[in-house]
Amino acid sequence: MPADTDIASDDSTLTFGQRVRRARERNGLTRPVVGGLVGRSAEWVKAIENGRLNTPRLPLLLRLADVLGVADLAELTGDERVSAASYTKAAHSALPAVRQALTTYRLGGADEEPEGVEELLSRVSEAWQLWHGSGEHRTRVARVLPDLLGDLQHAARALEGAGRRRALAGLAQTYHLAQLYLAFQPVPELVTLTGDRSMSAAQDADCPRAIATAAWYMNHVFREAGERHEARVDLAMKAAALLRPDADVEDRALWGLLHLAAALSYAKIGQRGNAERYWDRADAVARSLGDDYVHPYLVFGRRMVDAYAITVNADLVRGHRAVSAAERVDLASVPSATRRSFHLIESARAYRLQGEHVAVVHLLRKALETSPETARFNLFARSTVVELADSPNAVIRDDVRYLTTKLGMPTAA
Structure with a gap:
């Protein structure tokens, strides 16, 4: 199907490529962003969408589903018998x-x-x-x-x-x-x-603070559900406007947190300038609060903003910058095991963009040791282990087997 042709509304008639394009456009993602996040080129994504390439093998298909925010592979493949849940989502x-x-x-x-x-x-x-x-x-x-x-x-x-x-x-x-x-x-x-x-x-x-906190978490909901980017940023900024950042320390922290949410949203759709602009605002707030400030349950502070620089750069497909951010951040001082584990996994994602599989496996093991349930329920960790199971690299073979077992992953055929 030509790239500019409207996608048919009847799901049963859609090809794999048409389904990929629909999911990509629903999330506001460009082909270069999707290609970079799965380790392929924009031309590869175009060839998939236009039907010039067939459905990829399971490990790459899982990564593509993760990047596109697709919970069930059937949404991409059209085969109801094939579900991503067992590979990418666990049930507690x-x-x-x-x-x-x-x-x-x-x-x-x-x-x-x-x-x-x-x-x-x-x-x-x-x-x-x-x-x-x-x-x-x-x-x-x-x-x-x-x-x-x-x-x-x-x-x-x-x-x-x-x-x-x-x-x-x-x-x-x-x-x-x-x-x-x-x-x-x-x-x-x-x-x-x-x-x-x-x-x-x-x-x-x-309560403006409660509304601001709810807006931070709703931004995560919107990103997972593939809701339009404009709604996420609009919600964050409207909630921020209710706060008094110049008069109250907690209000200032929440104001910074909501600007961090906007930065993450812009990075998710590949808008580098806006992502950096909003991250700089969050960074300035964190610096003004001092190195020792940490919000009691949201964990906003200097180290959290530093750690999210990894995510922002990884989503912008800037692997070198993401790795540099991972090397600079002091995760040991983050007072949350779940947060430390999450940011270790994001560091692994940064090294994955650079093709450094030994570092990826090392960081995933470290994340698992830090907070087992964070790693077990993380989509990137689970799909990456499936992908690396096919790696010919003997150096990581035993560690991948260990991770496969500990994460409760099925063995891909």
């Missing part, structure tokens, strides 16, 4: 319990006294500590999420005035935790649900 053992908590409502009577707001907010803070701690953070958070959600929902219904608004702000934070728990699992509809509920609770609380 407690997922059914968390799903039930999100779709069940405790309709307590008027005489049922809610727990005190201070006690509830203390439980929210403890849940965030579980998330950022080392070890099985998803498993630990899943144990407390159902009851915490139910108790906060009841308090928000039963209380009035300032107490109700504080309970709602705590509920918004708990929905953020649920969203993080659900991320990278095969339940995109629940990720969207928790993002929407967190924003609704934040707005009902009439």
